[in-house]
Amino acid sequence: MRVPEIYHPHPAPPYRALPHPLATIRAGISGFPSPAEDYVGRTLDLNERLVKRPSATFFMTVTGDSMVDFGIQDGDTLVVDRSIDARPGHIVVALVDGEVIVKRYEMIGKRPYLCSGNSRYTPIPVADLDCQVWGVVRSVIHEYPV
Amino acid sequence: MIGLVDCNNFYVSCERVFQPRLEGVPVGVMSNNDGCVIARSNELKALGVEMGTPAFELQQWVNQGRIHLLSSNYELYGDMSARVREVLEEFSAGVEPYSIDEMFVLFDGFDAATTRQLARTLYRNVRQFTGIPVCVGVAPTRTLAKLANRAAKKLPEYGGTCVIPADGAETRRLLERTALGDVWGVGRRLVERLALQGIETAWDLRQADPKAIRRRFSVTLERTVRELQGMPCIELNDADRPRDRIMTSRSFGRHTGDLGELQEAIRQHAQRGAEKLRRQDSLARAILVFLKTNCHRSDLPQYSPSVVVELPEPTDDSRPILAAAHQGLEAIYRRGYQFMKGGVMLFDLVDANRQQLSLLDTPERAAQRDRDHQLMAALDELNQKMGHGTVRLGMPSQNAAWHLRCAHRTPRWTTNWLELPKGAT
Numbered sequence: 001m002r003v004p005e006i007y008h009p010h011p012a013p014p015y016r017a018l019p020h021p022l023a024t025i026r027a028g029i030s031g032f033p034s035p036a037e038d039y040v041g042r043t044l045d046l047n048e049r050l051v052k053r054p055s056a057t058f059f060m061t062v063t064g065d066s067m068v069d070f071g072i073q074d075g076d077t078l079v080v081d082r083s084i085d086a087r088p089g090h091i092v093v094a095l096v097d098g099e100v101i102v103k104r105y106e107m108i109g110k111r112p113y114l115c116s117g118n119s120r121y122t123p124i125p126v127a128d129l130d131c132q133v134w135g136v137v138r139s140v141i142h143e144y145p146v
Numbered sequence: 147m148i149g150l151v152d153c154n155n156f157y158v159s160c161e162r163v164f165q166p167r168l169e170g171v172p173v174g175v176m177s178n179n180d181g182c183v184i185a186r187s188n189e190l191k192a193l194g195v196e197m198g199t200p201a202f203e204l205q206q207w208v209n210q211g212r213i214h215l216l217s218s219n220y221e222l223y224g225d226m227s228a229r230v231r232e233v234l235e236e237f238s239a240g241v242e243p244y245s246i247d248e249m250f251v252l253f254d255g256f257d258a259a260t261t262r263q264l265a266r267t268l269y270r271n272v273r274q275f276t277g278i279p280v281c282v283g284v285a286p287t288r289t290l291a292k293l294a295n296r297a298a299k300k301l302p303e304y305g306g307t308c309v310i311p312a313d314g315a316e317t318r319r320l321l322e323r324t325a326l327g328d329v330w331g332v333g334r335r336l337v338e339r340l341a342l343q344g345i346e347t348a349w350d351l352r353q354a355d356p357k358a359i360r361r362r363f364s365v366t367l368e369r370t371v372r373e374l375q376g377m378p379c380i381e382l383n384d385a386d387r388p389r390d391r392i393m394t395s396r397s398f399g400r401h402t403g404d405l406g407e408l409q410e411a412i413r414q415h416a417q418r419g420a421e422k423l424r425r426q427d428s429l430a431r432a433i434l435v436f437l438k439t440n441c442h443r444s445d446l447p448q449y450s451p452s453v454v455v456e457l458p459e460p461t462d463d464s465r466p467i468l469a470a471a472h473q474g475l476e477a478i479y480r481r482g483y484q485f486m487k488g489g490v491m492l493f494d495l496v497d498a499n500r501q502q503l504s505l506l507d508t509p510e511r512a513a514q515r516d517r518d519h520q521l522m523a524a525l526d527e528l529n530q531k532m533g534h535g536t537v538r539l540g541m542p543s544q545n546a547a548w549h550l551r552c553a554h555r556t557p558r559w560t561t562n563w564l565e566l567p568k569g570a571t
Contacts, residue, residue, distance in 0.1 A: 055232035056275035058560060064571035078569060083275045093569050098167040102569040116571065134166075134277075 050139050056083035058135065060093065060102075067091075067102055069117035076142045078102065080135035088112075091137040096129055102137065147261055147309075148378070149251040149284040150291040151234060151268060153227075154299065156247035156278070157185035160226045161216055163277035164559045164567045172213040176201050177431055177494075178555070179459040184218065184431070184494060198496075217555040220432050224454025225560045227434075229276045237268060239441070245391045246434060246454070246493055250291070253284060258311070265307040284309040288380050289373035292330040293320065293348060312376025321349035321374065331370050331380075336363070348374060392430070394419045395489020401440065403484050408437065409475060415490045416471035417539060420464040421526055423492055429460035431494035433467060435474030440486040451478035460496050463518050464525065464539050467492070 051057045060078040070091060072078070078093070086092050088107045093100060094114060103114035106123070113123040114131070153159060157175040162168045172189035176182060181201040183190075190213060195204065207213045227246045234241045240252030251268070253261055265282045272280045283295025290310060297320050298308035310317045326337045329348050343362075345351050352374035360368035369379045394415040402408065412435060423430055436452035455470040455477075471490050528537045557565035 053275070055229040055236075059563075059566050060569045061566045062571060063568050067571040072571060074571075077566070080569075082277065083271075095166045098169075100166065100567065100569050102571045132166075 050079050050141075052138065053081060053083045056135075057081050057138075060100075062102060062140075066116040066118045066121045067104075069119075070104060071142075072102065072117065072137075072140050073142060076140050078137050079139045079141065081138045082135040084136040084138075086133045086136050093134040093137065095132045095134050096124075100134065105133070147253040147256070147284050147286055148288055148291045149253050149265060149268070149282055150244075150288070150295040151230070151249050151251060151272065151280050151282050152295050152299065153230060153247040154279045154281060155185060155187050156227075157218065157223055158187040159278050160223050161219070161556055163226070165556065168214060174204070174213065174215045175218050176215055177460070178217050178456065183215075218431075218456065219555050219558065220454045220456040221558045221561050222556070224434065224452065226276060226278060227454070228452050230272055230278055230280070233272050233275050234268060236271075237264065243491075245491070246432075250288065258309070262307075262309050265309055269307045280306075282307040286312045286376045287373040287378045289330045289370055290317075290376065293324055293328075296324070296328060318349060321352055322347050324348040326351060329370065329374070331366065336367065339363070390495060391491055391493040392419050392422045392428075392495070393489065393491045394422070395436070395487060395491075397487045398485065401484035401486055403481065405479055405481075408479065408485060408488060409472065411488050412471050412475045412490060413468060413539075415488070416468050417464055419490055419492045420462060420467045420522075421529070423462040423467075423495070424522060424526060427498045428495040429462050429498050430457060430467070430492035431460050431496065432456045432492075433470050433474065434491040434493065435471055435478065436489060436491075437475075437478060437485045438487040439483050443484075446484055447482065449480060449483045451480075453478050462498060463522055465518075468539055 047054075058080045060080050062072055062074060062076045062078060065074055067073075072091070080093050084090070086105050088105055090105050091102065092105045092114075093102055094105075095101075096114070101114070103116060103124070106113050106115045108123065112126040114126060115123045158168075158173045161173065161175070168187075170189070171187075172193055172195075173187040174183045174190050174195065175185040177184045183195060183197060183199045183201070183204070186195060186197070193207075193213070195213075201215060204213060204215060208215050223246060227243075230247075231241055231243060231249060234249055234251050238251045238253065240250075240254070242250045242252075244250055253264060256264060261284055265284050269280060269282045272278060281295055281298040283291050283293070283298050284307075285291040285294045290312070294308040294310045297310075298304045298306050301308075308320075310320060324347060326332050326340055326346060326348065327334065329351065332340075332351075340346075340351065343354075345354060351371055354371055356368045356371045356375075359371050372379050396411075396415075398407075398411060416433070419433075432454055434452055434454050436450070438450040439446060439448050441448060441450070453474045455474040457470055458466055461467065474490075525537050525539075557567070559565060559567050
């Protein structure tokens with residue numbers, strides 16, 4: 001039986017760990033061992049670096065060009081963490097009138113706004129909208145064609 | 147104390163996390179193969195749509211845009227269920243999944259105020275972290291925790307969490323308001339028989355003499371009485387309970403990371419589960435396969451995955467169940483981990499006698515089903531007479547594709563790179 005492919009439900013363990021470069025740095029010339037030596041032989045795991053809380057982390061694909069000044073481009077993958085309470089300055093995924101949008105949450109004067117990273121779009125005042133934060137963007141993954 | 151965390155309208159809630167437009171409107175989830183409703187939002191319940199309603203009866207409402215019907219997306223539900231479990235595990239080492247959307251959480255060693263606070267935190271965090279709304283009931287026994295959970299869900303004054311002690315005015319009031327049929331493990335036939343004795347509410351049953359109940363009814367019901375009195379005596383996989391899901395799992399004799407050994411263990415569990423399914427005249431729609439490493443060995447790498455595989459159609463036939471278990475195991479297995487425990491859960495059960503036949507059903511398929519039925523009956527009889535494992539099925543090889551009808555399945559938002567949700571900038 002083959003139901004459409006099954007993907008690993010949750011990449012909790014390091015799926016593909018990379019070898020850590022050997023630490024060759026010495027602390028000064030005194031010969032005391034460097035703290036970095038404790039990590040010799042460890043491997044690096046991108047999940048561990050990017051996904052702080054797996055249960056609350058979701059990936060999302062970006063559409064549109066309104067966030068390019070914040071380094072978020074059409075087609076990029078966002079790492080969204082729902083366990084963080086949104087504060088001004090965070091890039092958030094918000095539900096606005098039933099749509100899912102990505103903006104920067106800012107306070108202008110004493111009023112909250114959703115701002116774009118593109119001068120062609122003006123800030124949207126939140127007060128007049130049915131708006132809810134879905135999650136906070138922790139990082140963006142941009143893959144280059146190679 | 148034992149907490150029960152129950153996800154509200156779980157399948158519909160999973161869909162709503164990624165489709166905010168489904169919020170507040172009637173939504174149903176359909177089984178993919180037999181085309182009937184297997185999950186409903188509150189709005190759909192309010193329209194009088196029952197579980198098991200065939201999709202074609204609702205087609206007109208769908209066309210009018212009054213309701214939304216979605217195909218089931220078990221991959222999504224399995225992933226969201228694992229996330230809920232993970233959030234709970236941040237608070238308690240004792241989390242026992244009871245079904246895909248219900249989990250018992252052990253709350254030991256807290257005073258009453260802390261317990262209440264913890265229940266609120268679980269309620270809030272699961273909702274925030276995963277997007278799934280839940281209710282939390284906490285009490286000294288599983289039966290009372292179930293009852294508290296029901297109160298948390300149905301009675302607005304509790305606001306989603308309800309903590310009750312073994313005794314006291316509040317516990318009494320709740321038990322008095324709970325009909326017998328809503329007590330865990332009390333089926334319809336028992337309700338009728340108990341009514342003849344003048345026992346009509348959970349409180350009446352609690353007041354009954356456990357020994358007399360044992361004589362007149364069963365040990366199982368006696369345990370329910372004691373549980374209602376606040377004395378824990380039901381284990382999670384109590385064999386005598388009628389089930390809405392079948393769990394078979396066990397710790398391995400020793401740690402193992404060998405795929406062959408794991409396959410053998412999962413095969414046994416799946417076959418045992420299928421036998422239990424046939425004994426209680428149920429069919430399953432889906433199977434969950436899980437593995438666990440030893441969480442007490444922090445020196446070893448930890449990995450406790452689970453996955454849900456949908457069965458090609460509701461079935462009690464060991465062969466497709468084994469095939470699905472095998473496929474699930476392959477999907478979650480990773481080398482380099484020492485597993486300590488594994489098992490399967492068969493869920494979304496339907497009554498075998500009330501099974502809706504697929505629209506695609508043909509006389510040939512009906513005849514095939516009869517033959518399958520006889521084969522399974524023969525298998526069970528042999529195993530019963532000659533001892534377990536006399537006749538066993540091997541793990542099937544991957545072959546024939548099954549045709550799934552899942553035209554309305556939503557994307558696998560969390561488990562497929564090509565189907566991630568979109569965020570417009």
